[in-house]
Amino acid sequence: MVQEIETCEDLVAQIDELGVEATVRAHRKPPLLTRILRDLYDLYHDQDRYLSFLAHYPLIPSDLAEQIASSLDPEKVDIAIGLAGNPRCPQQSLQRLTQHPQVAVRHALAANPNLTPKEFQTLVTDENEFVRATLAQNSALPNPLQFLLADDASSAVRIALSERKNLDTDVAVHLANSDDSLVSAATILNFSSDEELLQLWADQNKQHQQLLLLRRNKALPAPVSAALRTSPHAFVSRTALKGSELSGPEMLYLAESEDTRDRIFLAEQADLPASIQRLLAQDTSPRVRRRLAGNHAIHEAIALHIAASNDLNAIRTLAKNRATSDATLSELCQHPDDDIALLVAYRDDLASDHYDLLINHRESLVVAEHLAYQEINYDRFSEKVAQQLAIHPAPSVRAFVARSAQLTEALKNTLSKDPSPQVRRQLASNPSLSEHLLRSLFNDSDRKVVFAAEENFAQRIRKQQREQTQTDAPQPEPKPEQTTSKAERPRKGALFNKIANFFND
Incomplete structure (x- = not known):
């Protein structure tokens, strides 16, 4: 204190x-x-x-x-x-x-x-520019002296003057038109005394002044913003429109603009109506179509249209779009170009139906091979594909299909002698493997193969025991005039079965 x-x-x-x-x-x-x-x-x-x-x-x-x-x-x-x-x-x-x-x-x-x-x-005539710059920001500086400092030889003095809160409007106009871009920028960025002057700068259609208005920290008056949104300078109008909701006329204007950059800008906007997206999907510029294909808000009908087109670049972008619908992905899974299907295959949001299309319904095995290298958990192979993959030269691919139920006994027997322990280990876990072939794997030279075969065999025994227990269990006599509703009976039975299975396991 x-x-x-x-x-x-x-x-x-x-x-x-x-x-x-x-x-x-x-x-x-x-x-x-x-x-x-x-x-x-x-x-x-x-x-x-x-x-x-x-x-x-x-x-x-x-x-x-x-x-x-x-x-x-x-x-x-x-x-x-x-x-x-x-x-x-x-x-x-x-x-x-x-x-x-x-x-x-x-x-x-x-x-x-x-x-x-x-x-x-x-x-005001001091020889030191820093003295004059400090004077330019003095709140008590008389207006006539503002005009003198507005023509000061030092940019620092004029910039300091432009930052005044009570800058004279005529002085602001003079500084904004300065040949020194720093002085002009400082004036337009800082001036706030007169909204009419802001409107004047917006209406003059000078690109550098309009861009500076857009960089101001304070929100612009609505008429000023409207003038900038309709600026003849494409970059200014796009910058003014960015981050705000577009009106119907604005979207149509951009969609029909001769400047490709306008249409690219539009294609990147969220919540575009399907009618505008359809126009963009038919745009002559591949860059526009590609940006639309990458839009997270693309309509499914438009995405399907792109997927069925010949625009490979747009299709590739669509395949990588995290918002692409399951229906569109299904179409891309069947695309004749393996490169397109591969882009889909490496996504982490695929359903079982997509894997079915990628593995069982393509002419080549290229995509199936890549899925095998990813070691995805899939066993719903068609018989034809299963036979082809089982004799593939790559052990990873043979291991991929070794759990399939569609393998013939001859192929299972061949895989049980496969030189790769990885293949034999996957085969040992195959639920459809015959008991004879499963027991033969108990003598495999690889301990992991033996463990997998023993676990498979143990699971079968436990399953048989559960089935036998359920068969031998006495059937309860029906009770007369049950008051329990029909909707409640399955729930009780399901709960009882879950408890019984838990203890059997």
Whole structure:
């Protein structure tokens, strides 16, 4: 807690303990007594540390500030900086400081809102651009001087001027038309005093000004946004439309635009009506059709249209689209181009019917081979495919089909002697394997094959035991006039069977 100041000596002790800056902050409210401040000056005017406190203290009496400034050594820069920024510093002292040889002092002075037009007039021609830039942002700068700074040779000064909250409208127009792109950009990005000027920049159809309007942090007025959405510059209009809901006329305009980029932009939008999507699906540009095929909101009818077309690039994009429907994927599974089917085969959202189409209904085995390398769990092979895969030169493919029930006994016998333990291990887990062939695998040289065969055999025994138990169990006599509804009976029976099967297992 800051000690209460009752005497000049208390203030001296606190300055020594906390420093000048902290002591100034500590006594803004309530202010120090004028008597204590005058005593400090009378007793310690020859010590810079305490003079610096007085110069920086914003509630110093004006006559005391003038007394310090009138006899101040130009070398004592810190004290001069404090006076230059002090709101209690009198006008004659401020005027004297405008001629101070140190830039830091004049820089602090330029930010003082209590400057009079005379000090502003002097500083507006200061040789240092940073002084002029600080002056340009001073809230008390007279309007006529804004025009002078608007033509300053330094871009930094003009940019600083453009960031004023009360920038004159005519000055803003002048700065926005500057040949210096940085000055023009800063003005359009920051100006907020007059919505009519924003509308003027939007209506002038100057591309760089319109793009800058779109980069503003604050939301644009509705008329300004509407002007930008209908800009003759395609990039401006697309940027203005991006992220907002398109109207019917806007979508139709983009769909019929001669600029391919407009139609590409439209094809990427979500929630497009089917009528617009149909137009885009028939677009002459393959880039447009491809972007539509990749749209997560593509309608199923449009997707099926693309899938049946000859546009391979669009079809490839459709095959990779995470939102493609199951019906469309089924069509792509039957596409004659193996590359298209392979793109579908490597998706992780396929159903069993899709695998059936990819494996059992294609002329070549290319896709089935790739699925075998992925080691997916599938055993619904057609007889023809099963026979072909069983004699495939790749062990991974033979292992893939070794669990199939469609293998002939001859092929199962051949696979039981396959040189690859991976193949024999999969065959040993085949539920349709004959008991004789299963027992022969008990003597396999690979322990994992033996374990798989034994587990398969054990499962069969447990299944037979469950079936025998259910056959031998006495049938309960029907109870007369059951009050239980028909809808409840299956549930009770199903629950009983689940419990019985659990304990049998």
